[in-house]
Amino acid sequence: MDRLLKELNFRDQLIPAVIVEADGGGALTLCYMNEEALRKTLSTGVIHLFRRSKGRVMQKGESSGHTQRVRELRIDCAGNSLLFVVEQRVAACHLGYGSCYFRRYDSRADALEVVEQRVFDPTEIYGEEA
């Protein structure tokens, strides 16, 4: 992984990773990786991230089983971000939507609207605290 690390710029030990679905499926989410999360992602073939709110590395979908299998890794021109093309199991968002970007902003009305259908019920997956 030396060649890759040489190209990347971590800030506060983190680098943002855009996650998009394979076969033109669109953007699913954005997460952050530290070197450990990146190593685990590459060695296991499934996305691991550094969850800033918990201060630790986790497998994406650790509790839900909604994992993301890596098909391809791209890096940007400046080495400031990663782009993973993945195969998503079930859905990316913990609120039950396929993508975390399920809300569209209408700037004229200054309003947010949900523009995706829920694909699972979060309370069934995560319990009532979801």
Next chain:
Amino acid sequence: MDRLLKELNFRDQLIPAVIVEADGGGALTLCYMNEEALRKTLSTGVIHLFRRSKGRVMQKGESSGHTQRVRELRIDCAGNSLLFVVEQRVAACHLGYGSCYFRRYDSRADALEVVEQRVFDPTEIYGEEA
């Protein structure tokens, strides 16, 4: 823009924005916006970003003319990132590629390979310092 700002979490006054091409064109780049860049983006309809290396708000494509017209803005479930769907003029990357993610990482070989064709010659657009 009050409703939108209420949902967003800026860190050090910045929020990451994923830029994807309209009509299923894929991820183009990742940039950062402060509140001023976001306001200018919404009022003009073209992407403005906060360039961290220069410490100021710029229009994307300011010198090259390779602007990005906003078709849609989505926000993530936690309000930690933005997703803009845009119509890209010419190309997103200052190195002449359609997307900034023109390099793929081959983890077995620990090597990077260019997987896009250049669509313009940067020295013709930016001069020899490109």
